[in-house]
Amino acid sequence: MTEAVVAIGVGAGAGAFAAVGVPFVLGAIGFTSAGIAAGSYAASMMSTAAVANGGAVAAGSLVASLQAIGAAGLSGAATVAVSGVGAAVGWLTSFVRRK
Secondary structure (H helix, E strand, O other): OHHHHHHHHHHHHHHHHHHHHHHHHHHHOOEEOOEEOOOOHHHHHHHHHHHHOOOOOOOOOHHHHHHHHHHHOOOHHHHHHHHHHHHHHHHHHHHHHHO
8 A cells, every 4th residue: 555655646746747847848849938949849840730731830739739838838727637647657557566
């Protein structure tokens, strides 16, 4: 039982770290609060998406979603979801380790 509690805690901590770290990583690859940085990996993704959609980036696409997160960060609900997934993975890991 103690291993499961530790695994859940580690998973939740990793999820919370990911929720905080995701906007920083997105900023580093070019999804910034000021828009997509010229010459970045994000600009390359945007160009590819625009070519595939006839010159525009579709609303709700991966590029649009990443830019929204890069500009505003994750919402409270998304932070909770990421932390919950981390806790679930930690809990599942405790079962794998027992075998």
